[in-house]
Amino acid sequence: MKVSATTPNIQSVSDLAQIVEAVLDAVGARRERLALALPDLAITTAVFPSRGRAPERELKKELASILPYALVEARCDFWRGRHDEVLAAAIREMVALQYEQIVEAVECRLAWVDAVSLSRIPSWSTRPARKGELDVCLQLYSGHYCLTVFREGELVDARTKLRTAGDAELVCREVLRVPALHDSADSDAQDSIDSVSLFGADAACVAAALEDSSRVRAIRIETDDEDRHLESSIETLLARGSP
Amino acid sequence: MKSGIYLGPPLGGARGLGKFLVLFGVIGTLFHLGIYLGQVREFEAVRSDVERRDGAVANAYSLLVEVELAESERAVLARLRALSESGAPTSILMTELLQLVANALPDEVALVGLSFDPSTSPPSLLVEALAQREQDVTALVRRMAASSRVAATRLLGERSAPDGMLSVRLRVDLNTVRAP
Numbered sequence: 399m400k401v402s403a404t405t406p407n408i409q410s411v412s413d414l415a416q417i418v419e420a421v422l423d424a425v426g427a428r429r430e431r432l433a434l435a436l437p438d439l440a441i442t443t444a445v446f447p448s449r450g451r452a453p454e455r456e457l458k459k460e461l462a463s464i465l466p467y468a469l470v471e472a473r474c475d476f477w478r479g480r481h482d483e484v485l486a487a488a489i490r491e492m493v494a495l496q497y498e499q500i501v502e503a504v505e506c507r508l509a510w511v512d513a514v515s516l517s518r519i520p521s522w523s524t525r526p527a528r529k530g531e532l533d534v535c536l537q538l539y540s541g542h543y544c545l546t547v548f549r550e551g552e553l554v555d556a557r558t559k560l561r562t563a564g565d566a567e568l569v570c571r572e573v574l575r576v577p578a579l580h581d582s583a584d585s586d587a588q589d590s591i592d593s594v595s596l597f598g599a600d601a602a603c604v605a606a607a608l609e610d611s612s613r614v615r616a617i618r619i620e621t622d623d624e625d626r627h628l629e630s631s632i633e634t635l636l637a638r639g640s641p
Numbered sequence: 642m643k644s645g646i647y648l649g650p651p652l653g654g655a656r657g658l659g660k661f662l663v664l665f666g667v668i669g670t671l672f673h674l675g676i677y678l679g680q681v682r683e684f685e686a687v688r689s690d691v692e693r694r695d696g697a698v699a700n701a702y703s704l705l706v707e708v709e710l711a712e713s714e715r716a717v718l719a720r721l722r723a724l725s726e727s728g729a730p731t732s733i734l735m736t737e738l739l740q741l742v743a744n745a746l747p748d749e750v751a752l753v754g755l756s757f758d759p760s761t762s763p764p765s766l767l768v769e770a771l772a773q774r775e776q777d778v779t780a781l782v783r784r785m786a787a788s789s790r791v792a793a794t795r796l797l798g799e800r801s802a803p804d805g806m807l808s809v810r811l812r813v814d815l816n817t818v819r820a821p
Contacts, residue, residue: 434649436648441648444797444798445797446797447795447812464798464800464810473648473650474648475647475648476646477646478643485646488648489648494649508649510645510647512647513648516646517645519645520645554795555796578779578782578783579778579779579794580795580796638645641652
């Protein structure tokens with residue numbers, strides 16, 4: 399497998415289908431519906447502020463400007479937040495079809511289909527927030543990380559970046575840029591972040607680096623294990639039921 | 642509220658067909674109803690026209706002149722209002738906005754696009770730029786945010802191009818009343 403947003407991800411769909419089949423047999427899973435958590439690097443995301451009431455046609459036009467392929471080749475969806483913000487996500491049709499072929503090959507039906515790191519954003523957005531509060535959620539994986547920023551409970555940024563495993567400093571530097579990029583002009587607490595929640599690989603290393611900077615008021619490590627983190631994402635998708 | 646992003650195959654093909662058939666039936670009924678009402682209205686119009694005969698044409702003509710005058714008056718008033726509001730404290734001078742962008746751009750950042758949207762509340766600028774380093778983007782955002790004309794900045798996108806440059810989209814919400 400080579401995860402990409404533009405080119406086919408799976409070298410041999412039939413080989414991977416056999417592996418999935420074996421895993422489903424091994425865990426004794428019922429063959430009904432499978433939730434599909436797509437890899438983050440196969441998805442293109444964007445956050446559009448104050449566009450909660452915009453028609454989907456307009457949002458698609460905006461999304462098209464950042465897609466690395468034509469909009470007609472994309473399968474996209476929009477999630478509208480409580481503060482009129484819109485989270486947009488797109489996957490190239492040919493990439494999505496490869497993953498779906500595996501589900502068909504193991505004789506299951508598709509349930510919810512979302513990206514691993516995007517799946518938890520809707521539940522995070524329901525957390526209460528104070529005026530001027532700036533919160534960062536960081537989902538760390540060995541080869542990439544996803545940074546999600548909430549200002550006063552409103553989703554203002556969601557981005558996926560590449561990294562090498564163990565490089566905590568690069569991630570820390572990106573987190574510390576957040577106040578400059580997303581603090582409101584009338585905020586009292588310039589340059590500081592109210593809370594950073596860390597999930598996945600190297601979370602403890604990144605937390606230590608952020609503590610040293612003394613610009614983060616609270617750091618939470620909810621799990622330090624990548625597998626457990628993926629599990630949580632899949633649990634979130636399964637809890638949604640039918641799309 | 643929707644549970645989240647759904648990137649699976651499109652849903653509800655059969656339901657879509659059912660909706661289409663119902664819609665088709667409703668449109669057909671409305672079409673025939675429209676034709677019927679049109680014919681009734683036409684009949685009524687002919688009858689009243691015959692009843693009024695004398696003076697009907699003259700009355701209609703004078704009414705048309707009145708409508709035209711009223712419309713032209715409205716246009717003049719709208720133009721006068723627009724002129725009088727151009728110097729109001731809530732107006733924004735385009736030259737001032739260009740100056741704001743010119744002052745905020747660091748040397749290492751190239752401006753590739755700038756658009757002004759008066760329809761958002763507050764009005765906003767969309768700045769599209771190319772930068773070499775992340776620090777340059779941070780500097781651009783900081784300088785923008787430091788202006789008294791700026792209410793808030795939002796980094797809408799920051800993506801690495803194949804040549805290593807960072808492509809940036811920044812929304813700048815503007816204060817319509819200048820801070821003292």
